[in-house]
Amino acid sequence: MTARVFIDGEAGTTGLQIRERLAMRHDLELLSIPEESRKDAAARAEYLNKADVAILCLPDAAAKESVALIENDTTRVIDASSAHRVADGWAYGFAEMDADQADIIAAAMRVANPGCWPQGLIAAVRPLIAGGLLPSDYPLTFHGVSGYSGGGKGMIADYESADASANRFAPYALGFNHKHLPEMTEYTLAEAAPLFSPAVGNYYKGMLTVVPLNLAKLDKVPTGEQIHAALADHFASSAGGFVDVAPLEGLERSDELDPQALNETNRLRLHVFANDARAQAAIIAVYDNLGKGASGAAVQNLNLMLGVDQTTSLAA
Known part of the structure; x- marks a missing residue:
């Protein structure tokens, strides 16, 4: 049919x-x-x-x-x-x-x-709250960069007319009242909206989002391995899906952390980085804001x- x-x-x-x-x-x-x-x-x-x-x-x-x-x-x-x-x-x-x-x-x-921005946050945080590794009242912070196509026709026209003179990294939503906050709060399972600080870059599409985690004050501090395992297990259960988790590696930098790395695909890839001695971690998502986003x-x-x-x- x-x-x-x-x-x-x-x-x-x-x-x-x-x-x-x-x-x-x-x-x-x-x-x-x-x-x-x-x-x-x-x-x-x-x-x-x-x-x-x-x-x-x-x-x-x-x-x-x-x-x-x-x-x-x-x-x-x-x-x-x-x-x-x-x-x-x-x-x-x-x-x-x-x-x-x-x-x-x-x-x-x-x-x-x-929305494009919420998916990076939800993918990173929901499995951790649902699995008990983060409490629902954890004070979330979320930031990242997206290509200018995420702003629609007006922003596309502005950037393409400015060309090389356009701002290469422009933070926005500085009133901290972005329209995506309700869905971020609802679907992460968090009790309060995150502190959300997005930015737009001088390139057409592709995004990278970051959830930094200061874990030392939690009653039970999860390790990087536990965070990674929780995410990997969660998305392995979504048969046929497009979200995957990169191997846990102790890297200072990675060429894979490029906001345009997954352009023209429907994939969203999560990367986990951690320093257990400092009780700190970060979950980074890379995806196409016009694809999976x-x-x-x-x-x-x-x-x-x-x-x-x-x-x-x-x-x-």
């Missing part, structure tokens, strides 16, 4: 990437609204209601409007905006988050695609919802 898929917002950065990944699929019929009708609510409603799966690549308000335009009980939705990530009735689309998360996504009518995750979720191999159309 051919599934009808409508990408609402297909002209945006994420929408274009999803369409490119799906273009050669023979099990899908891609519905495409005429350019002149993309802002016509009635026309969008027609396409949304005849789709088997609608993928929303829209600002939050427009994504909520699209969901409201669906009048049937058959159109399933993947929302790539942040509008529904902590909303009741929506499955969170990070398939490797828990051992049963892929099954939850597969059965869901509504799936909220995760956006369009790749959406295609993975679509595959799960359609009952096909979740790696279809995705480079590992």
Whole structure:
């Protein structure tokens, strides 16, 4: 059976990437609204209601409007905006988050695609809190760098017009109220939002995130080996998933810690570094902010919802 898929917002950065990944699929019929009708609510409603799966690549308000335009009980939705990530009735689309998360996504009518930044934090922290290595009230700190494509069309235009004169490393969200904080808090299992300090680099895509851990004041201090084992065991249980854990090595630096190392793939790789004598560790995640961080995750979720191999159309 051919599934009808409508990408609402297909002209945006994420929408274009999803369409490119799906273009050669023979099990899908891609519905495409005429350019002149993309802002016509009635026309969008027609396409949304005849789709088997609608993928929303829209600002939050427009994504909520699209969901409201669906009048049937058959159109399933993947929302790539942040509008529904902590909303009741929506499955969170990070398939490797828990051992049963892929099954939850597969059965869901509504799936909220995760944000790019939250995935690095959730992958690093949730298994440790769930496994008792970190308490839920641990004061989390999270930072990293992403390519400028993560800022959408406006930021892409700004960086590409500035070219070599663009800021090479620009911290932002300095009011410490980033819109991803609710989903970070919800899905790490933490009691409070992290201190989150993101930055954008002068390159197109790819990201590296860091969770530093000062462990000395914990009642029971986990070792680097225990942290690494907990992460490796957790993601080994996600059969067919795209998250893996690099070997535990005592390195001062590594060429693998390049934010662009996994570009053009749907992979997220975790690295654990630790100094047990100082009771300090860091968990570093590398992934493509337009791959696993956006369009790749959406295609993975679509595959799960359609009952096909979740790696279809995705480079590992």
